[in-house]
Amino acid sequence: MALVKINMRREITGFSNPLIKRVRSLREKKHRKREYKFIAEGLRILTEAREAGYIPEMIFLDQNQKEHPLATILCDTVESNGGDIIETNREIIAKITGKDNAQMAVGIFADIDISLNNINRNDADIWMAVQDMRDPGNLGTMMRTCDAVGGGGLFLIDDCTDPFSVETIRASMGAIFTQKIVKCSWDEFIAWKQSGPGQLIGTSLKSDNDYQAISYQTPAFVLTGNEAQGLPLDYEQCCDILVKMPMKGKADSLNAAISSAVMSYEVLNQIRKRY
Amino acid sequence: MALVKINMRREITGFSNPLIKRVRSLREKKHRKREYKFIAEGLRILTEAREAGYIPEMIFLDQNQKEHPLATILCDTVESNGGDIIETNREIIAKITGKDNAQMAVGIFADIDISLNNINRNDADIWMAVQDMRDPGNLGTMMRTCDAVGGGGLFLIDDCTDPFSVETIRASMGAIFTQKIVKCSWDEFIAWKQSGPGQLIGTSLKSDNDYQAISYQTPAFVLTGNEAQGLPLDYEQCCDILVKMPMKGKADSLNAAISSAVMSYEVLNQIRKRY
Numbered sequence: 001m002a003l004v005k006i007n008m009r010r011e012i013t014g015f016s017n018p019l020i021k022r023v024r025s026l027r028e029k030k031h032r033k034r035e036y037k038f039i040a041e042g043l044r045i046l047t048e049a050r051e052a053g054y055i056p057e058m059i060f061l062d063q064n065q066k067e068h069p070l071a072t073i074l075c076d077t078v079e080s081n082g083g084d085i086i087e088t089n090r091e092i093i094a095k096i097t098g099k100d101n102a103q104m105a106v107g108i109f110a111d112i113d114i115s116l117n118n119i120n121r122n123d124a125d126i127w128m129a130v131q132d133m134r135d136p137g138n139l140g141t142m143m144r145t146c147d148a149v150g151g152g153g154l155f156l157i158d159d160c161t162d163p164f165s166v167e168t169i170r171a172s173m174g175a176i177f178t179q180k181i182v183k184c185s186w187d188e189f190i191a192w193k194q195s196g197p198g199q200l201i202g203t204s205l206k207s208d209n210d211y212q213a214i215s216y217q218t219p220a221f222v223l224t225g226n227e228a229q230g231l232p233l234d235y236e237q238c239c240d241i242l243v244k245m246p247m248k249g250k251a252d253s254l255n256a257a258i259s260s261a262v263m264s265y266e267v268l269n270q271i272r273k274r275y
Numbered sequence: 276m277a278l279v280k281i282n283m284r285r286e287i288t289g290f291s292n293p294l295i296k297r298v299r300s301l302r303e304k305k306h307r308k309r310e311y312k313f314i315a316e317g318l319r320i321l322t323e324a325r326e327a328g329y330i331p332e333m334i335f336l337d338q339n340q341k342e343h344p345l346a347t348i349l350c351d352t353v354e355s356n357g358g359d360i361i362e363t364n365r366e367i368i369a370k371i372t373g374k375d376n377a378q379m380a381v382g383i384f385a386d387i388d389i390s391l392n393n394i395n396r397n398d399a400d401i402w403m404a405v406q407d408m409r410d411p412g413n414l415g416t417m418m419r420t421c422d423a424v425g426g427g428g429l430f431l432i433d434d435c436t437d438p439f440s441v442e443t444i445r446a447s448m449g450a451i452f453t454q455k456i457v458k459c460s461w462d463e464f465i466a467w468k469q470s471g472p473g474q475l476i477g478t479s480l481k482s483d484n485d486y487q488a489i490s491y492q493t494p495a496f497v498l499t500g501n502e503a504q505g506l507p508l509d510y511e512q513c514c515d516i517l518v519k520m521p522m523k524g525k526a527d528s529l530n531a532a533i534s535s536a537v538m539s540y541e542v543l544n545q546i547r548k549r550y
Contacts, residue, residue, distance in 0.1 A: 048525060051525070052525070137412055141530045141532075141533060144526055144529065144530055144533075145529060145530070146524075147525055148520075148522050148523065148524050148529055149521075149524070150523025150524055151524070171530070173526060173528075173530075174525065174526065175525070175526060178524060178525045178526075245423075245540070246424075247423050248423065248425025248543065249421075249425055249426070249450070249453060250327070250422055250449065250450075251419055251422045251448060251450060251453075253448075254419065254420060254423055255416045255419055255420070255448075255532070257416075257532075257533065258416060258419075258420055258532065258533065258536045261533045261536060261537055262536055262537060265537045265540075268521065268523065269487060
């Protein structure tokens, strides 16, 4: 006889409930790594996740909120997938996510672990690669932009901020689920990149190439370095092309997420003109 | 006989010093408004300020840091301008700015108050206008981008986050001093805009105009709405042109700072091709 798991909608409204404490601990990277789970908040992001095929193992819902059609679909999917629905209140949700202005729903997901070998570079014309990206907001925003340009995903090289932190996922606006996120070393990335077609595009202040004067090839890999240091010199030398954007003011650099967006939209605009 | 102010280099290393407490309070908007002062941190940003003609009234320096040529020039300028130099340590600087990884220098500046009447729109081809922009990081990043495209400044419309917060200034990377920042209501902005030449460019998902299919006029005013709501409908209707950027993924919008950057670089690129 097969074991049948009976799903229950449970109610939890106590701050000291052990499950709340455990889920809340997922805001810290060490606990995420130990539990192989992460938190995503908000009905919109959870719906993006569902549509991309990622169903939370557990969902916390504000029971004082009016029923929302997206929440109903989400709960049905979670339940039919064997997950748990926890009815709770806005204060508990705020405690879990650490955000005063809490969302009506929070999902707990199993880790998404994608390796270079799982990537088909021909799935998309544009990919982003980031090296030593430290700011969660920058990384999440880059995921969101990569989705917007029809990108396939992001390669997280060297010591990047955790893509599964609450702050990164919040800034990604759901793109954490639509973009393939691959953590790898520089050597692994370069070896993989050179094993197939594609152009590695680096932005560098030292380059003489105006970013609009180059005809880009696809798949294009738009590489952006650390917020403060930019790309290491030997990384720049591995790029197929180095370009720079015009800087007309006093500043000598752009924010990393801005730079990768301006560059990626240039590649997209060139692709749009070809077809 | 004229009063001669004798400047002193003072040393303060005590956390409970009243001046430290007072300066630290400038991290809060209500204290900035009461004191008509704000904080900017880091030798690089303070040098941008000096080059733009803004000299801090007071500067806090880490006395354990090796002498830096930029710090020497800065201190000379502050002293000859009648300001104060306070020698202190990294812990005090961290306490003032609320940032663990503190900079070696912090400056206290008098409020910069620019009104619409002080703006000559022909000083620059590109200006940014933001409505209800709530995130300090977004606003600071937009200042930085506006500087990069050779922009003249930013119009802060309705209920925007304080441009003089530590977080905004940090994200601006000094552009707070190179860009003219004007706070105004929508009605004031529109009346001023219509009193002279220029094109108000709004981005809207409802528009059928591809942002690359339009030939922009200068001075161009790139308008970006609130992070969550976008522009109100009646604001959109006041724009000279509404455009949209291609969105190729699941997402239906870009981060506000990204959107304004992609738009502004398009305007800049068109201007570059004209000359």
